[in-house]
Amino acid sequence: NSGGRQMPGHFGQKKNRIVTVSSPVTTQVPHAVGIALAGKMQGEDFVTFTTFGEGSSNQGDFHEGANFAGVHKLPVILMCENNKYAISVPIEKQLACEKVSDRAIGYGMPGVTVDGNDPLAVYAAVKEAADRGRRGEGPSLIETVSYRLTPHSSDDDDRxxxxxxxxxxxxxxxxxxxxxxxxxxxxxxxxxxxxx
Known part of the structure; x- marks a missing residue:
């Protein structure tokens, strides 16, 4: 029993609008979309940003959040960190399409794939998506392709x-x-x- 506490890597900071991630995977997507909706309704000028793994892009919360963001043209950036394994499931067994970013078209938003090991490419993609969001052009899906260098957790024997x-x-x-x-x-x- 956690006693209601989050995992140690799930931090937040109200002053800088950093919302703590909820431990169940993918729930951060609808949370980020809801924050973007609230900001839009209140006329605030900000873009919401959230990250998740490619395994999470197969969960219902991702699809519901992405669809709602697209329908309402919300200023939110959905960044998928594709490290090629959802715990032990390789990417080839996770997607019917070639790339996670291919899913964006179904939600009426642009989707781009960048080299997640290239910080400048990631920065450029995020900046472009943030500029789109600030102009009122809606959400973006960014897929950063990288590699998980360590096991998924201390219980994972990745060998x-x-x-x-x-x-x-x-x-x-x-x-x-x-x-x-x-x-x-x-x-x-x-x-x-x-x-x-």
Whole structure:
């Protein structure tokens, strides 16, 4: 029994409008859509942003929230973090379409897929979606394709469904490494600045 407490990674901060995520998967989507609706009804100028995994994009809460957001042209960004596994289920066994972002058309919103390991590509997609939302053009679905480098949880033995070689190859594309290389290339990061 949790005693009514959330998991430690589920935090919020009222001052900055960060709503705590509810532990049941995907429930954050209708929550974010509801917040976007409230803001629109009150004439407030903000865009709601929420994230979820590709496994969650198969849940009813995702579809209901996305549909409601599309019908009412709500300023909300739905970001799917596609790490290729819903716990142990590979993406090929989760989708009838090629990409999660392909689902967006059914809800009357644009859907884009970007390299989730490229922070600049993710930033550009989020900025474009936020600008759309602020202009009153409705919601956006962004799929960021990445890879889960660790087991799903401490109970998950990921060796049962993926090889060590697969994980090691994915580690070479870690977004922290990629962004480090970019910052060094443009002269914003050096070994000396890291030591300081």
């Amino acid at each position: 049962a469904y993926r090889s060590r070689e697969e994980v090691e190859e994915a580690k070479k594309l870690d977004s922290i490494i990629i962004f480090d290389e970019y910052l060094r290339e443009v002269g914003l990061l050096t070994d000396q600045s890291l030591e300081e």
